[in-house]
Amino acid sequence: MNSNTQKIVGGSLLLAALIALPHFLKFHHQDLLIFLTINVLAVSSYRIVTLTGEWSLIHAVMMGVGGYTAALLFKYYEVGMWVTLPMAGILTAAVAALLCFPLFRTTQFYFLIGSFAAGEAIRLIWIQFVFPFGGTGGLSGVEPPMVGEIDFMESIPYYYLALSVVLLCLFILYLIENSRIGLTLHAVHWKAALAESVGVDTWRYRSLAFVIGSFFVGIAGALKVHYLGTITPNQFGVGFMVFILIWVIVGGYNKFYGPILGAVVLTLFDESIRGFAEVRPAIYGAVLILSILFLPLGLESIPSKFKAWSGIGKERDPLSLTDK
Amino acid sequence: MELIFQSLINGLIQGGFFALFAVGLVLIFGVMGVVNFAHGELVMVGAYTVWLLHAQHGLSYFFAIGVAVVLVTLIGLFMERFLFRPTQNDPLAGLICSIGMLFILQVVATLVGGEGPSKQVPPPFHGTWVLFEYLRIPYQRIFSLLISFFALSTLWYFLTRSKLGWALRAVSLDKEASALQGININRISMIAIGIGASLAGLAGALMAPLTNINPHMGHNVIITAFIVTIVGGVGSLSGAVLAAFLYALFHTFVTVYFGGTIATICGLVLMVVVLIVKPTGIMGTRISE
């Protein structure tokens, strides 16, 4: 009861801060805030895919699938963002569902490579087929909506729009993770054979996690393209995939908020090394290596490590299923 | 007709390159269980070394090749000691470390070579061997092909005839049993990555005069290597070599008639199909539960 009130108070404070935040920022930083908001959805949706223990390398491309869906619908069918947003999610999920048939016949290393190959194939298709995808140059002129007086082309309104969509998505992801389905995904991860012996169709649950993750990252892709206005195949290449990996790993993938923490902290870090544009990838590479070597459970694990060290509480992934 | 012959030869030469780096990837995966995502960057470093020493500073091509091989081998050994060994219980961690390494190597290459267009290395061998009217092969390509064959046969001889090679294969079959037999796994890992990296460096050095050199050239290399290793059967060296030549021929011909992007898409789709139909690849065997 007490902890519930705490949660509500904390949540409201956080929400208030998020709402107030853009008014204290310069334009450039408002921009950044919007991308960060979108990237938070990208990493959180990736987390649900990894819950089953399978690390895919196609997540960035799936975000692109969502982005291209939105861009194509907008350009060729002239439908607005209110339609393209859900459609991006649905279509990305559909593509993911098709990919499940080949990809989830494999696991682990084979899945990793298979997902990478499938992603590259999709990206090359965008490059190859200038109609409708626009080739290497991609598509441009995708606009956000206009509602009465509010022009979402402006940063602050768009930020509020993206924030509400992302928060809603995060809430749903959180509910899924803490439901029976979440427990089963964990079970598939830790001991697939045992799960199967009590009737869990592991193929279905791996696929389910992948489709759900793709749905939400598809929405993230649509949010991105409507703000940026343009979309190109290279936005969703290995480079971006690696960023997702870095955010998730540096933040810590054992808890729901770990990847979000990673995205936020590293975006701030990224801002601080803006001056060293040329060597930025190398700095990222070093951060990735160092965190794997010295903080394999991510930033998220620091408080519990500290607690364990000072003897306050035990390190443990809280996996409570339903509210007791 | 001319086109077909010429493509055949080009495919064969490409196959040599593909085999050189794919074999290394397979060896590293087989012995250490990690996917070296930076393998393409090792090739890139090899090519950059030749560009820097030979094309920029006028040093001898052979000397440049030698330096490239040694340098890339050292990088490989560094990765084994400081990235893969500490993470050996978690193959995913090793893979992610190699991704980190990939970025570092790319940035180093950019710093060394500067931004700007791709670099070229003028071919050190001039002239063309005219076999008959339809078939002319530049000496440069013949040289590359011969060296690739030579390196691959040496590797094959080493793996099948020497005691160390035998130990290496034993480790890739069953790590625990080999450790019980008294084989020093860390030493074998060093040797595996040493061989894998040196072959990657050699491939880069040989490719340098025949390709565009830039910090991102490793991307296509790693994609090719993945296709080849999966199609050939992960863990099977002979499968990788066979798949390298088959895929190179396939890629060359499809490129001639439909363009390079389509060729790569076909390759990737082929790889996914192999994963579905026969996850063990054309030559691989794996007892699965």
Place this chain on the structure above:
Amino acid sequence: MPVLEIKNVSKQFGGLMALNNISFQVETGEIRGLIGPNGAGKSTMFKNIAGFYATTKGEIVYQGQNISGHKPHAIAEMGIVRTFQETTLFQELTVFENVLVGCHIQARSNLFSAIFKLDKPRQNIARDQVLEVLEFMGLSERQEQLASELPLGSQRALAMSIALASKPKLMLMDEPFAGMNPEETLHMMELTRKVQESGMTIILVEHDMKAVMGLCDYLTVLNFGQLLAEGTPAEIRNNDKVIEAYLGGSK
């Protein structure tokens, strides 16, 4: 009426015939012992029945239906659950959560009801059922502990709890008493008998001959992938071929 019929089943690994043309039947409600020296093919038989291995030849008929070639989860859904020879648990989950996963067949929910919590009644039933199983197996006190923190004997009991939670009709138990002290074994034998009395059929692989002879109604003996003998415990105890296999076999 036989609940399970093994008809001419063979399983080959490369050149090795791990099971060679085996046939036997298991009656509804019995405790059947499946014994034999190390490497006889007992675990392989279980994995074939439970769908973890594809049989090379032959048919496995369960309640009149040929189930060979079915996926493990589909077979589990039909009411056959196996336990593992090596202790196999969700080490990272608590005891309670382990057993909760075991209730998958009754308690699973779809995405929609999971998000909107429409499956709450079903989840509550599942939780009650978990508590019941834990109570029965004597693990109630440990329900909040991580599975990896349990002593070995309790780990084996937990493995059995997970299987029980799925409410099977036929349970394949692979060396359930391995790693237990004599006291624990006696207790577990009693529980096993109780499970049988509730109407479940059990096939038991176990090296502890005292336990096997004490529990089983009927025994099937394998040796080097062959069916060596069948009979009541008393018959098997005095069977020359069986005695020879155990004495001469590699132990």
